[in-house]
Amino acid sequence: MQDHSIKVGVLYSQTGVVSAIGNSQLQGTLLAIDEVNAAGGINGRMIVPISYDTQSNPDLDAAFAEKLILEDKVKVIFGGYTSISRRAILPVVEKWNRLLFYPTMYEGFEFSNNVIYTGATPNQNIVQLVEYMTSNYGTRVYLVGSDYIFPYESNRIMKELLTQYEDGEVLGEVYLKLNASEDEFLPIIEDIKEKKPDFIFSTVVGETTAYLYKHYAQAGLNPQQMPIASLSTSEAEIAQMGAEAAAGHFTASPYFQSVDSQVNRECLANFRKKFGHGAIPNMNWEAAYFQVHLFANAMAQSNDDDIEALLPYLLDSEFNAPQGLISIDPLSHHTNLNPRIGRANADGQFTIVRESSNQVYADPYLVTHTFEDVRLVSGRLGM
Numbered sequence: 568m569q570d571h572s573i574k575v576g577v578l579y580s581q582t583g584v585v586s587a588i589g590n591s592q593l594q595g596t597l598l599a600i601d602e603v604n605a606a607g608g609i610n611g612r613m614i615v616p617i618s619y620d621t622q623s624n625p626d627l628d629a630a631f632a633e634k635l636i637l638e639d640k641v642k643v644i645f646g647g648y649t650s651i652s653r654r655a656i657l658p659v660v661e662k663w664n665r666l667l668f669y670p671t672m673y674e675g676f677e678f679s680n681n682v683i684y685t686g687a688t689p690n691q692n693i694v695q696l697v698e699y700m701t702s703n704y705g706t707r708v709y710l711v712g713s714d715y716i717f718p719y720e721s722n723r724i725m726k727e728l729l730t731q732y733e734d735g736e737v738l739g740e741v742y743l744k745l746n747a748s749e750d751e752f753l754p755i756i757e758d759i760k761e762k763k764p765d766f767i768f769s770t771v772v773g774e775t776t777a778y779l780y781k782h783y784a785q786a787g788l789n790p791q792q793m794p795i796a797s798l799s800t801s802e803a804e805i806a807q808m809g810a811e812a813a814a815g816h817f818t819a820s821p822y823f824q825s826v827d828s829q830v831n832r833e834c835l836a837n838f839r840k841k842f843g844h845g846a847i848p849n850m851n852w853e854a855a856y857f858q859v860h861l862f863a864n865a866m867a868q869s870n871d872d873d874i875e876a877l878l879p880y881l882l883d884s885e886f887n888a889p890q891g892l893i894s895i896d897p898l899s900h901h902t903n904l905n906p907r908i909g910r911a912n913a914d915g916q917f918t919i920v921r922e923s924s925n926q927v928y929a930d931p932y933l934v935t936h937t938f939e940d941v942r943l944v945s946g947r948l949g950m
Contacts (some may be wrong), residue, residue, distance in 0.1 A: 571611075572612060573614050573615065573872060574616075574641050575615070575645060576631075576632070576635035576636075576644035576645065576646065577616045577618035577645050577646060578618075578631055578632060578645070578646030578652075579621065579646055579647075579648065579855075580623040580624075583622045583623025584775070585649060585773040587773075587807060588648050588772075588801070588803055588849070589621070591803055591846065591847055591848065591851060592648065592851050592852060593618065594838070594841075594852065595851075595852040595853065595856035596859055597841075598841055598842075598856055602860075603860070603863045609867050614859075619631040621652065623773070625655040628646070628647065628652045629659055632655075632656045642665055643667075643862060643872055645667075645668045645855065645859065646669070647667070647669045647670075648671050649745075650716040653682075657682065661679060664681065664874055665681065666681055666877060667682045668858040668861075669683070670685045670686055670858050672688070672820070672850065673717055674689065674716060674717045676931060676932055677931065678900065679900070680874075681874065682900060683861070683895060683900055684900055684902060686850070686854050687798075687821055687850075688933075689721070689931075689933050690928075690930040691906045691929065692798050692906060693728070695908060695921065696798065696819035697725065699817070699819075700817065701729075704765045705765025705766070706736065707736045708725065708768050709764040709767045710737060710740040711769050712741070712742050712743075712769070713742065713773065713775065718742060721798060724933065738762040739764070746775075749781075752779055755779075756782045757786075759788070759793075763793070765793065767793065767794070767796065769797040770799060772799045774807065776804040776807070777808035777812070779795070780800075780813055780816065781809075783795065790815030790816050794815055794816050795816040798818070798819055798820070799818075800813070801847075801851070802823070802849045802915065803847040803852075805915050806847045814911050814912055817909065817910050818908070818911070818917065819907070819908050819909075820909065821853075821905050822850045822853040822854075822888075823916070823917040824849075825917055826889060826890055828889065828891065830887055831889035831890070835889075853889050854902075856888075860886050861886050865880035882895055883896075883897045890904065891926070892905075893905070901929030903929055904926060904927060905926055905927070906923045
């Protein structure tokens with residue numbers, strides 16, 4: 568009997584230092600697949616995920632991507648959290664002309680015909696964050712990041728944006744390994760106490776995020792006066808560190824669990840029914856979720872999962888995601904999103920303090936460097 572199912576690859580870290588996010592991305596993917604299949608699949612064909620645990624190891628990202636393509640005969644892969652993982656998968660999908668959906672905000676400055684980028688680009692998070700933090704706290708910044716591509720590039724962008732201000736100043740710039748020990752954060756906190764920046768810009772990712780926030784709190788520093796502002800600290804990291812350590816600090820993201828929409832409430836309810844209340848939805852979970860629906864809608868029209876058949880229906884497509892209406896930019900393959908700034912509260916969630924009124928165009932090469940130049944899909948500035 569012929570198998571008419573549609574096999575897709577799923578590559579997320581279920582173990583290791585970034586597994587909290589990786590597991591949420593996996594669960595968002597599986598939830599969307601379940602929804603598509605429950606609605607009759609794609610033209611009557613069920614999606615079958617073939618998943619491998621990349622163990623927070625980019626070498627495994629590359630190896631499993633090749634295995635999916637050559638042995639499992641997969642044409643579409645959903646996967647990747649860190650930029651290291653994306654860059655490990657990228658040459659594999661380009662070599663075999665397969666399609667990768669990448670659901671993580673990242674540093675930008677990349678294009679591949681073999682990738683659909685569904686996370687935020689710098690003009691959809693860091694530009695808004697800089698405007699908000701400098702307007703409310705000041706322009707003297709201390710930079711703390713993990714030691715890989717995304718933090719280095721994000722801090723470079725932060726420094727460029729600070730040049731818009733006469734008194735913009737970087738008081739410190741420190742990087743730690745993804746598997747850094749808790750004690751390695753102690754001298755950084757001491758340096759921050761001494762230099763007294765207006766705010767701290769964190770691009771620390773994975774399990775070590777909790778170390779930064781916990782040591783900040785233990786040192787008696789006050790987020791009302793000198794908060795941490797981040798692109799990567801989500802509800803998942805707050806669950807690891809505890810709401811008390813996170814409260815008062817900021818994150819820029821297109822999605823928070825607290826987005827007030829019927830679509831988001833229904834999606835969260837369906838998710839908790841399937842996975843329980845222990846799972847932690849976050850920005851990466853949401854992108855992993857909606858990108859499956861983008862794929863399913865495109866394939867329902869193409870009736871083929873070859874990249875050449877899918878792309879005409881993916882590019883310029885729209886979907887009503889939990890964050891709001893999103894669309895794929897046909898030129899850059901990036902996603903037009905709905906930027907927000909949230910402040911962590913005592914409940915372990917984010918109170919949204921700023922949000923766009925419409926989608927903001929993805930500008931992965933950051934052609935525009937000022938907040939005023941951010942283009943909304945509707946042409947109207949809404950932050």
